Amino acid sequence: MPSSKTVSDAVATRRSVRAFLPTEVDEALIRRVLAQASWAPSGGNLQPWQLIVLKNEPLEELKAIMRRRLIDKPNGETEDGEAVDFKIYPSPLEGVDRARRLAMGVALYEALGIGKDDAAARQAWHHRNFDFFGAPVALFFYVNRKHNGPQWADIGMYMQSLMLLLREQGLDSCPQEAWARYAHTVNAFLKPSPDWILYCGFAIGYADDRHPVNQFERARAGVEEFASFRGFRSD
Template identity: 45%
Template sequence: MKVSEAIATRRSIRAFTDQPVDRAIVTRVLEQAQRAPSGGNVQPWNAVMLTGEPMQALFARVAGEFPKGRAALAPEYNIYPPELDGAYEARRFGVGEDMYAAMGIAREDKAQRLQWFARNFQAFGAPVLMLVHTPKYMGPPQWSDIGMWMQTVMLLLREEGLDSCPQEAWAAYSPQVREMVDIPEDHIFFCGMAIGYRDADAPVNNFPVKRAPLDEAIRWDGF
């Protein structure tokens, strides 16, 4: 698979099959991803890979907290900036509305929307969940490195025929994640990533995800 094909076919998959994922494939992907760019070769990424009983135990722990609503949420950072507005907020709102529309869930159907949101904390049925963390003293440049590493992982997964969904939603339940998973106290818990094989027929995996035209993001000088 060409890099361009991996980019074109990668998307945040929110419905996975129950097909198991071979550890050898994930190991190969992670070994190759160690070549991701890193300023000063710091390589600030760290992760815990979950499957089987440990993963199900985490799911059960968070499910017990879900009925508490917002009272149970304790992210270690702002998942979205409080000041998010304009085109940025419109894009965020728009993709959610497009997703629910693809599944036939009306805007006023709060119960079904909440039920679907809970699927985040079952990794959308994926058999593997990666939990990403980094030392608390790392700054924006190192967080950028982590993003480039995660993108590298996701593209390499596509080369292997696998799919993924990066999930910052897991950060909302950081205390519960720490209770169930060994993440160092001096590290910040960043996000999860669901890994598995996509359900190709699921509507949630097939709606078009809009992207801004190039001239909204790029300015050309001297060309």
């Protein structure tokens, strides 16, 4: 995908990319966009984001560890929908949340030509998360245990800033909460501060634009579904 020159273009061309080219990513560029993204706002300017960034040997080593781990724990180290340290989704997942999650899965697996009853193929695809979908740079977002909902939201703002800045550089990304279900394994390797909770992995690289998984249509609710307007005169 060509690089974005406006914020609107970066927003419009950002998508969760799940197939990357092996093309090298410049290290200085990664450092620069990580620094730029830190101009994201945060309540009280706490800047609560904590990252571990991987490339080359440590990345390959972690992926090799994960390949072995996926054999004995193919469905995560936790129950579905639960990270090691927090619940990824509301439990039970109901109503519109459930419908949207299911619709997203249907679109993804249809693009890949994987049938809804083909559990083995679905799992094999899901496991590609742990290869970072072939991305040459990977990072992990950590949250301090002492931090609360507002700080998690601040980290989301950093993440979105990063994703848009990456688009400006012609780069793509995929946030990956799937990693939070293997936090024991990841942390045993990365040895982060014991105060940190693994929030998600994050893949960075150049998209393989021809791969069908990077082409399926994504859905969004209309603005009337999530915003109610008061005092506007146009309606």
